[in-house]
Amino acid sequence: MVYFGPSRGCLTCKKRRKKCDETRPSCLRCLNTNRVCRGYEAHANGNLIFRQHEHQSSAQPPRPLPFNSMARKCSLPVRVPAPGSSSLPPDILPKEVPRDVMGECALRAFFYDFCIVPINPTLSRGFLGGLERMVHRSGLQSQVAKACMAVGYASHGVKLFRPFFVQEAEELYHELLSALAQAIRDPGAIDKEQTVVMAILLGLYEMIMARDTAPGNHAAHAGGLAALLRIENDPLSLLEAVCSGQSLLPNALRGQGMFSTVCSLGRGKDLDTLLLRLQSICRGSETILSQPSLHGTEQLRILLAEASALNTDIAQWQQAQSDKFKPTTAGHIKPDYTSRQFRPGVGSWPGRVDVYFDMSFAAIWNISRTARCFLLDLIIRISEILEPEASDRARYTRDLINLLCDIVASIPYFLTEDVQAFLRQDATHDISNPGRAAGGLLLMHELYALSQLPTVFPEMQEYFKRCLGWIGERMGIGQASLFAKDADIGKEYVTSGCVIIWAALLV
Numbered sequence: 001m002v003y004f005g006p007s008r009g010c011l012t013c014k015k016r017r018k019k020c021d022e023t024r025p026s027c028l029r030c031l032n033t034n035r036v037c038r039g040y041e042a043h044a045n046g047n048l049i050f051r052q053h054e055h056q057s058s059a060q061p062p063r064p065l066p067f068n069s070m071a072r073k074c075s076l077p078v079r080v081p082a083p084g085s086s087s088l089p090p091d092i093l094p095k096e097v098p099r100d101v102m103g104e105c106a107l108r109a110f111f112y113d114f115c116i117v118p119i120n121p122t123l124s125r126g127f128l129g130g131l132e133r134m135v136h137r138s139g140l141q142s143q144v145a146k147a148c149m150a151v152g153y154a155s156h157g158v159k160l161f162r163p164f165f166v167q168e169a170e171e172l173y174h175e176l177l178s179a180l181a182q183a184i185r186d187p188g189a190i191d192k193e194q195t196v197v198m199a200i201l202l203g204l205y206e207m208i209m210a211r212d213t214a215p216g217n218h219a220a221h222a223g224g225l226a227a228l229l230r231i232e233n234d235p236l237s238l239l240e241a242v243c244s245g246q247s248l249l250p251n252a253l254r255g256q257g258m259f260s261t262v263c264s265l266g267r268g269k270d271l272d273t274l275l276l277r278l279q280s281i282c283r284g285s286e287t288i289l290s291q292p293s294l295h296g297t298e299q300l301r302i303l304l305a306e307a308s309a310l311n312t313d314i315a316q317w318q319q320a321q322s323d324k325f326k327p328t329t330a331g332h333i334k335p336d337y338t339s340r341q342f343r344p345g346v347g348s349w350p351g352r353v354d355v356y357f358d359m360s361f362a363a364i365w366n367i368s369r370t371a372r373c374f375l376l377d378l379i380i381r382i383s384e385i386l387e388p389e390a391s392d393r394a395r396y397t398r399d400l401i402n403l404l405c406d407i408v409a410s411i412p413y414f415l416t417e418d419v420q421a422f423l424r425q426d427a428t429h430d431i432s433n434p435g436r437a438a439g440g441l442l443l444m445h446e447l448y449a450l451s452q453l454p455t456v457f458p459e460m461q462e463y464f465k466r467c468l469g470w471i472g473e474r475m476g477i478g479q480a481s482l483f484a485k486d487a488d489i490g491k492e493y494v495t496s497g498c499v500i501i502w503a504a505l506l507v
Contacts, residue, residue, distance in 0.1 A: 011038035011101075030075055038101065039072045039108060069132060070104075071111035079161040091164045103149050104140065106165075110152030113437040114204070116359050123325075124360050125258075127438050128507045134197065143179050144194050146172055147201035154208045155437055159476030166209075173205055184224065192228070197507055199225040203500035204441070210478035215493065218479070222496035225503060235498040236279045242506070243272050258505065259364050271317055271368060277310050278371060285378050297386060304382045311375040314368055325361055327354035327410065331423040342459060346430040346470040347412040347422060349463060354409040355419055360505060362410055363442040369403045370446045376400040377455045397455070404460060407446065411467060414439035415475075430470055440471035440480060445498050448483040 009020030010027045012035055020027050030037035081088055093099065111132050118126035135145045150172035157165030180202060183195040203221035210218065219233075226233040231241045242258045257272035284303050335350040344350060356362035376396050383393050416422040417433045425432060450456055451464040465484045472481025479497060482489065 035075065037072065037075050038105060039070065069111065069117070070108050071115065071132070072105075072108040073112050074105075074109040074156055074160075076156070076160055076162070078159070088161065091162050093164060102168075103146075106149045106152040106156070106168075107135070107140065107145060109156060110148045113155060114148075114151065114441075116436070116438050118360065119358050124358050125505050126358070126360050127363075127442060128504050129360075131197065131507050134194070134507075138194065142194075143176060143183075144197055144201070147176050147198050147205075150176060151201055151205050151208065154205055155476040157476075158208060158478065159434075159474060169205070169209075173202065176202060180224070184228070196225065196228055196503075199228060200500055200503050200507065203496075204504070207441075207479040207497060207500065208477055210482055212482070212485075215479075215482050215489075216496070218500060219492060219496040222499045225499065229503075233492070233499060234495050235502045236276060238499055238502055239272055240276055243276065258502065259367065269313060269317060271314070271364065274310065274314050274317060275367070275371060277306075278374075281306055281310065281375070281378070289378075289381065300382050300386055304379060304386070307375045307378045307382070311372055311379065314372050314375075318365075318368060325357050327356055327362075327365065327406070329353070329409075330355045330413075330419050333423070344463065345426075346467050347415055348429070348431075349408045349411070351405055352409050353412050353419060353423060354406075355413050356410070359414065359436075359439060359442060362413055363505075366407055366410060366443070366446045369407050370449055373400060373403050373407075373450060373453060373456075376403070377453045380455050400455060404450065404456065407450065408460070408463075411443065414443040415467070415471070431474075434474045437475045437477060440475040440477050441501055441504075444468055444471055444477065444480045444483060445494065445501065448494065451483075451486075 009022060010030065012030050013020035013027060018029060021029055027037050029035075079088055079091060093102065114128055115131050116127040117129045117132075118124035121129075131144075131148065135142065135148060138144055150169045153165045153169035153172065157163065157167075157169055176198065180195065180198050183198070199221050203218045203225065206218035206221060210216075223233050226237070229238070229241060231237040239258050257270060259271040259275070281303070284299075284306075288299055288303055329352045332352050333344075333348050333350050336344070356365070376399055380393055380396050380400070383396070412419055412422050412431065415435055416431045417435045421433065422431060447464040447468055451461045451468070456464075465486065468480045469484035471477055472479075472484060
């Protein structure tokens with residue numbers, strides 16, 4: 001356990017006049033009694049973080065407060081029926097949380113669940129990694145802070161079955177919609193950086209709250225974000241804008257691209273540039289494969305050559321990465337030979353389980369793998385049209401299976417709180433200790449895309465959909481639930497979500 005110096009105990013234990021064990025980020029006394037641990041006072045010059053100095057000499061300029069993260073894991077339990085009853089108890093404000101600090105608790109939980117601060121900012125972007133510092137600068141009453149609260153309320157309200165929090169989220173959301181509309185009409189009302197971040201956060205809110213009756217409201221926020229950034233509502237258009245050096249978002253100012261790492265293969269062989277080449281291939285494949293009989297074999301051969309070359313280049317990029325940034329095997333899941341039906345639990349597909357440098361690196365790896373899966377699927381399908389008896393398709397199929405296994409091996413890292421504890425559980429069961437909601441957001445679009453590929457065998461397609469359903473239920477992300485149901489989801493629905501997620505990597 002890390003020693004954090006002397007403490008006065010957490011705010012919850014102080015209020016209850018109980019001795020606090022001072023465990024960080026949430027004390028064990030609160031967790032064991034199902035109370036909300038409100039965290040600890042972080043003192044600087046006698047003042048709490050995020051509070052104004054009350055007594056400062058006019059002769060001396062105010063010294064900035066040091067930044068200390070206020071992120072805390074929500075310790076509220078899931079609302080379940082009382083023993084011997086089938087009805088849920090009334091949902092009211094927890095007695096341990098005074099009304100005047102409830103928003104701060106939601107903010108703390110949001111930072112814990114959704115913000116991944118990079119271990120090394122020069123190598124990794126994280127996910128909403130700079131958002132807490134932005135709130136620290138702008139204050140707890142700022143529009144950005146309220147947007148974070150709305151997402152925190154929504155996520156925990158959904159996954160903990162607490163409509164009280166959902167109602168709080170909805171009220172904040174409608175208040176923020178008016179503020180965002182005003183900011184778009186009057187660019188001087190809120191600075192552009194905060195307006196862009198608000199659009200991203202409200203898009204995340206809609207992705208969390210997505211239901212069968214209102215599945216695509218996030219697309220409106222993605223469209224607004226695209227308008228603010230002057231790009232098309234497409235993730236590759238966002239990538240192209242970042243690569244061109246436009247000053248769009250807080251962490252897109254250094255000309256590093258979006259998915260740049262310390263290793264590239266020279267000019268034109270960084271992952272950003274390689275992914276941009278997908279754009280023309282995607283458009284060509286949609287046109288040609290929809291009605292292959294209307295196009296000559298020459299067009300098919302050109303498309304095949306382009307897809308093969310890009311697949312090779314991305315494979316070389318993967319191989320050239322430093323060992324520090326490649327996945328590391330944490331353990332293996334053994335097959336369940338006692339069951340007659342192959343139905344592994346979520347996260348428990350037999351094989352290895354990998355861990356990564358950080359979660360944003362894991363996301364980049366899966367984006368590169370998904371791109372190659374799409375290319376290999378395209379190569380196999382074109383080969384079947386041009387050369388039905390070709391023998392080299394087995395090699396492409398083998399490469400596709402290896403990439404799918406790599407993605408499957410990453411799933412526990414994204415979805416569980418503790419990989420080693422997960423490896424000790426029964427492989428027939430789903431993950432029992434969900435991790436941060438950011439992991440589900442960073443994984444779900446890749447899982448959905450792969451579940452739709454014709455060359456992915458049905459057992460793995462079904463497994464990906466079950467993982468999506470678990471993300472929706474246990475991580476409180478409604479859009480994942482819709483993906484799992486394989487509803488009538490259009491391309492714009494998926495690309496709009498990707499725009500929001502990719503933009504969040506740059507905050």
